[in-house]
Amino acid sequence: MLDIKTEFTTNPKNKPAVEALGFGQYFTDHMFIVEYTEGKGWHDARIIPYQPIQIDPSAMVFHYGQAVFEGLKAYKTVDGKVLLFRPDRNFARLNNSNERMVIPAIDEAFALEALKQLVTIDREWVPDAPGTSLYIRPFIIGTEANLGVHPSKSYKFIIIMSPSGSYYKEGINPVKIMVEQKYVRAVAGGTGEAKTAGNYASALKGQEIATAEGYSQTLWLDGKEKKYVEEVGSMNIFFKINGKVVTPALNGSILPGITRDSMIQVLKSKNIPVEERRITIDEVVEANKNGTLEEVFGTGTAAVISPVGELKYLDEKIIINDGKIGEVSQMLYDTLTGIQNGTIEDTFGWTIKL
Amino acid sequence: MLDIKTEFTTNPKNKPAVEALGFGQYFTDHMFIVEYTEGKGWHDARIIPYQPIQIDPSAMVFHYGQAVFEGLKAYKTVDGKVLLFRPDRNFARLNNSNERMVIPAIDEAFALEALKQLVTIDREWVPDAPGTSLYIRPFIIGTEANLGVHPSKSYKFIIIMSPSGSYYKEGINPVKIMVEQKYVRAVAGGTGEAKTAGNYASALKGQEIATAEGYSQTLWLDGKEKKYVEEVGSMNIFFKINGKVVTPALNGSILPGITRDSMIQVLKSKNIPVEERRITIDEVVEANKNGTLEEVFGTGTAAVISPVGELKYLDEKIIINDGKIGEVSQMLYDTLTGIQNGTIEDTFGWTIKL
Numbered sequence: 001m002l003d004i005k006t007e008f009t010t011n012p013k014n015k016p017a018v019e020a021l022g023f024g025q026y027f028t029d030h031m032f033i034v035e036y037t038e039g040k041g042w043h044d045a046r047i048i049p050y051q052p053i054q055i056d057p058s059a060m061v062f063h064y065g066q067a068v069f070e071g072l073k074a075y076k077t078v079d080g081k082v083l084l085f086r087p088d089r090n091f092a093r094l095n096n097s098n099e100r101m102v103i104p105a106i107d108e109a110f111a112l113e114a115l116k117q118l119v120t121i122d123r124e125w126v127p128d129a130p131g132t133s134l135y136i137r138p139f140i141i142g143t144e145a146n147l148g149v150h151p152s153k154s155y156k157f158i159i160i161m162s163p164s165g166s167y168y169k170e171g172i173n174p175v176k177i178m179v180e181q182k183y184v185r186a187v188a189g190g191t192g193e194a195k196t197a198g199n200y201a202s203a204l205k206g207q208e209i210a211t212a213e214g215y216s217q218t219l220w221l222d223g224k225e226k227k228y229v230e231e232v233g234s235m236n237i238f239f240k241i242n243g244k245v246v247t248p249a250l251n252g253s254i255l256p257g258i259t260r261d262s263m264i265q266v267l268k269s270k271n272i273p274v275e276e277r278r279i280t281i282d283e284v285v286e287a288n289k290n291g292t293l294e295e296v297f298g299t300g301t302a303a304v305i306s307p308v309g310e311l312k313y314l315d316e317k318i319i320i321n322d323g324k325i326g327e328v329s330q331m332l333y334d335t336l337t338g339i340q341n342g343t344i345e346d347t348f349g350w351t352i353k354l
Numbered sequence: 355m356l357d358i359k360t361e362f363t364t365n366p367k368n369k370p371a372v373e374a375l376g377f378g379q380y381f382t383d384h385m386f387i388v389e390y391t392e393g394k395g396w397h398d399a400r401i402i403p404y405q406p407i408q409i410d411p412s413a414m415v416f417h418y419g420q421a422v423f424e425g426l427k428a429y430k431t432v433d434g435k436v437l438l439f440r441p442d443r444n445f446a447r448l449n450n451s452n453e454r455m456v457i458p459a460i461d462e463a464f465a466l467e468a469l470k471q472l473v474t475i476d477r478e479w480v481p482d483a484p485g486t487s488l489y490i491r492p493f494i495i496g497t498e499a500n501l502g503v504h505p506s507k508s509y510k511f512i513i514i515m516s517p518s519g520s521y522y523k524e525g526i527n528p529v530k531i532m533v534e535q536k537y538v539r540a541v542a543g544g545t546g547e548a549k550t551a552g553n554y555a556s557a558l559k560g561q562e563i564a565t566a567e568g569y570s571q572t573l574w575l576d577g578k579e580k581k582y583v584e585e586v587g588s589m590n591i592f593f594k595i596n597g598k599v600v601t602p603a604l605n606g607s608i609l610p611g612i613t614r615d616s617m618i619q620v621l622k623s624k625n626i627p628v629e630e631r632r633i634t635i636d637e638v639v640e641a642n643k644n645g646t647l648e649e650v651f652g653t654g655t656a657a658v659i660s661p662v663g664e665l666k667y668l669d670e671k672i673i674i675n676d677g678k679i680g681e682v683s684q685m686l687y688d689t690l691t692g693i694q695n696g697t698i699e700d701t702f703g704w705t706i707k708l
């Protein structure tokens with residue numbers, strides 16, 4: 001395994017007040033970086049003070065978008081330990097994204113080791129107020145200074161970390177989401193199941209439209225028939241219909257969320273019926289009409305669960321569960337956050353203690 | 355209009371030998387850069403020595419892919435003048451890409467002025483051997499240091515330039531292209547008509563497959579039905595069938611090529627019938643079977659014209675015009691390159707002399 005050199009900062013930053021944290025605005029004192037050069041592989045792994053990178057204006061990432069990333073969190077437990085939640089799944093998914101985007105694979109065990117060292121060095125940055133966490137962003141970018149359209153011959157794999165505030169400061173607030181009609185996020189055969197930069201850029205337009213209409217997120221339909229539900233902005237989506245929980249099956253254009261997978265496992269462990277299958281937006285509208293649409297919620301690392309209180313489709317506004325969080329959503333939220341902050345026993349083996 | 359400050363290099367580089375140029379490998383002595391800050395607009399326009407940029411690892415372009423670009427060329431005429439080819443179209447298209455990717459618009463007239471100043475300063479870098487040119491790459495990247503998924507609040511608009519060699523050193527070589535079956539480049543409602551980084555990253559996988567089978571480029575079908583011809587890697591595509599030239603209509607998922615538009619105008623001026631319409635891959639196969647598929651060629655800034663000598667679709671290998679360049683392709687190539695290097699009178703008003 002590669003050696004990781006460490007250079008400690010001589011100039012530690014002041015940590016922001018917990019109320020000021022927000023999301024993704026402040027960064028810890030250190031970052032991890034390792035280089036890839038064709039013919040040489042990954043090399044020069046190091047943990048260094050958080051700092052700007054120097055990069056040629058012709059670097060491929062700026063032009064042809066070879067960029068993949070991950071998002072996971074470290075949590076502080078009540079007894080002061082730091083827990084990572086399923087980091088192995090993130091590095092496995094990063095390699096799936098790499099494969100699709102023609103980026104060389106990383107050594108997942110090495111990445112995990114690097115992450116542990118980095119979090120340990122910056123452990124004072126893991127906030128401990130309820131609901132707060134340290135957001136971790138591993139990412140890889142193509143850095144070759146060349147304008148030919150081909151896979152980059154050099155890359156940087158970087159991990160940066162950002163203390164983040166509580167998503168729900170005043171209890172869990174259901175969100176309003178809008179079904180996008182005109183723009184498409186991903187299509188079968190495209191890059192939807194990869195966590196690659198371009199997917200997010202292409203979704204901004206839909207987000208802009210939703211925001212202008214007073215909705216906080218976009219619900220994306222499939223790119224081919226605009227009929228099947230796919231996912232929400234940066235969350236997977238679940239529907240509870242007539243006692244059963246349904247979520248779109250992983251079809252190649254949906255991001256395989258790690259929270260999604262965890263929710264399915266928790267549901268199964270509690271004997272709540274859960275189905276991964278295709279689901280049309282019409283089925284959701286129909287369920288609402290006949291009174292069987294009981295809960296709708298999004299799942300993702302950032303908020304864990306986002307109950308959906310209102311769903312707009314064409315001219316129809318569907319109010320779900322009177323705009324309040326449902327029973328199953330609440331149970332899933334409590335279970336997952338409990339495991340993440342160490343107050344509920346982790347019978348799934350999901351957490352790694354540092 | 356903004357003021358452009360100029361800082362000249364004190365350390366001019368050696369110019370590479372014309373045979374060594376290739377494409378996009380060497381860069382001129384200077385670059386143009388202008389910054390955008392929310393609330394302030396575009397500011398600090400300057401021409402400076404070509405140099406790496408310093409950028410925060412959390413800069414949005416690395417994570418959410420807000421990046422658009424253009425590609426155009428400056429040519430040296432036999433009498434030593436420098437010509438730009440339709441640069442106004444490139445800046446107009448850049449603004450269309452900006453609109454789709456939720457990036458603030460640039461002032462097109464100002465961009466053109468900046469480009470003229472930059473090319474004038476580096477005019478010694480415009481090579482003059484036959485077929486060579488100065489490739490110009492304007493691009494915009496989101497630079498806000500923040501991990502929230504939203505449009506960046508700051509951007510850099512940069513122009514870099516690279517002397518490029520002759521595309522056809524030993525006469526015009528027809529290329530072999532392969533119809534991609536599994537992967538998709540773009541879909542209606544997606545970002546196909548924007549010149550944005552993610553489109554190119556998502557196309558690398560198809561390119562990898564084509565290369566492995568000995569083909570130099572991918573022919574993309576529509577993302578919805580995989581039935582209609584869209585475009586090739588970084589070229590638009592034309593078919594001459596039974597005396598008529600046909601090219602896919604601009605449908606939202608195809609890049610509106612400036613060479614494509616120029617070819618259509620040249621064809622019309624010569625009274626050669628040309629149609630922009632939907633064309634299925636089956637129609638192409640059928641035309642080949644009944645002997646009416648006369649020419650196939652790609653068009654783009656890099657090569658102007660790339661005749662297609664072989665087209666692979668499923669298990670079928672279609673040889674076009676005995677693998678040689680066709681009459682219309684040759685005429686279009688000669689006309690456009692003649693206008694570009696000043697040996698044919700520019701009756702279209704396409705060139706700008708510096």
Ligand SMILES: Cc1ncc(COP(=O)(O)O)c(C=O)c1O
Binds near residue numbers: 231
């Ligand atoms: C497009 C998209 N879908 C779903 C998710 C949820 O995935 P996860 O649960 O792994 O955070 C995310 C966020 O990471 C995302 O960006």
Ligand SMILES: Cc1ncc(COP(=O)(O)O)c(C=O)c1O
Binds near residue numbers: 585586610613653
């Ligand atoms: C995807 C794509 N299609 C077509 C083209 C051709 O466009 P133009 O003729 O403007 O160079 C390009 C190249 O710029 C391209 O990248």
